[in-house]
Amino acid sequence: MLFERDEAFKGRGTTAGDRIVTKRVYxxxxxxxxxxxxxxxxxxxxxxxxxxxxxxxxxAPVIPLLRSYLDGKITWAQYTPQYQAGLQRPxxxxxxxxxxxxxxxxRVTLLCGCPDPRQCHRTLLHAHLLDSAGRGAPxxxxxx
Numbered sequence: 328m329l330f331e332r333d334e335a336f337k338g339r340g341t342t343a344g345d346r347i348v349t350k351r352v353y354x355x356x357x358x359x360x361x362x363x364x365x366x367x368x369x370x371x372x373x374x375x376x377x378x379x380x381x382x383x384x385x386x387a388p389v390i391p392l393l394r395s396y397l398d399g400k401i402t403w404a405q406y407t408p409q410y411q412a413g414l415q416r417p418x419x420x421x422x423x424x425x426x427x428x429x430x431x432x433x434r435v436t437l438l439c440g441c442p443d444p445r446q447c448h449r450t451l452l453h454a455h456l457l458d459s460a461g462r463g464a465p466x467x468x469x470x471x
Contacts, residue, residue: 346430347456349449352379352438361434364426366449368393371440379438381429383422387439388448389413403446410448414455426456 346361352371356363356378365371365379368387387393388410396406413419429435441447 346433347426347435347437347453349437349439349444349447349453351442351444352440359434360436362429362432363436363438364429365438366452367439381425383425385416385418385422386414386426386437386448386452389416407451410451411455414452423456423459427459430456 350360352365352367352374363378363380365382366384366386368384368390370382388396388406392401392406392409392413395401396403401409414423426435426437437449437452439447439449441449444450
């Protein structure tokens with residue numbers, strides 16, 4: 328029913344949650360993805376440049392935070408507020424403004440390589456964008 332969903336998406340009254348979704352970058356690109364925005368610090372292995380429309384690496388976690396989490400020095404519960412605080416950096420604010428601008432024109436799909444969306448910054452970023460759009464974060468992220 329992707330077609331029906333896309334048709335509904337084109338109409339008035341769409342919300343930020345309809346316009347901004349998340350997806351793993353290794354999943355196949357779909358027409359309904361809209362603008363595909365990579366939010367990883369490093370370019371993912373095996374992904375060709377034409378599979379991504381915009382690369383906003385400033386929305387990825389800063390390298391020390393990413394290293395601490397991947398090395399197991401901090402938990403997801405410790406990582407989450409630190410990532411959210413990092414979104415206040417001026418360069419991250421500029422990248423957030425770019426995502427919002429793109430979302431005003433149509434659907435935006437936030438892409439990251441993490442296999443588990445429940446423990447991926449793209450889900451935190453999605454919730455942040457929804458909160459800043461005046462809508463509370465959903466109980467479950469929109470993952471396509």
